[in-house]
């Protein structure tokens with residue numbers, strides 16, 4: 424949690440050890456967030472929310488450990504810091520990987536099982552319009568989802584809300600967007616286009632969390648003076 428005023432911009436970090444960091448920074452910046460890269464343990468402490476980009480989850484896992492980011496990230500996520508993972512980022516936030524390599528660790532937090540590269544080699548990349556369960560009352564309509572060697576969600580726990588499924592083709596019905604409390608993940612890459620609605624949903628989760636945090640900090644004082 425940043426120590427700046429609650430009225431200041433939410434500071435949202437993008438995990439910047441590997442992957443498509445720049446596109447997420449641009450999307451967050453366009454939404455009026457204070458978007459910063461996260462490479463050092465101290466940087467994990469100063470952010471209000473975290474985006475984990477697409478890339479290669481095995482490499483990301485190794486670098487997170489090599490840069491001493493694993494422990495602070497685990498702690499902040501356990502404390503309730505909002506996080507959003509796209510593609511490899513979804514894998515990093517998953518509690519379980521189906522057929523995972525024994526040496527691959529995730530940060531976890533989302534009670535889901537993901538399957539890496541689930542759509543198969545023949546269809547490395549594809550695009551589809553999906554129905555999306557918007558939480559922002561202002562957002563409506565489908566999402567044009569871009570999948571690049573994407574995972575799908577094979578199993579979800581009872582606390583997990585399914586936000587989107589594949590709409591057509593052999594994989595129709597597969598879960599590709601989820602939310603559980605302050606954690607959100609998509610198999611696809613909303614950062615590649617100009618549509619900012621999914622990032623906007625995450626920024627509003629971060630804003631709400633900050634408000635709750637500031638309320639929690641203030642309430643003991645209010646009791647004192649009552």
Ligand SMILES: NC(=O)CC[C@H](N)C(=O)O
Nearest residue numbers: 477478479480510511572
């Ligand atoms: N575009 C992506 O992030 C691909 C994810 C990658 N296949 C992985 O397993 O980590």
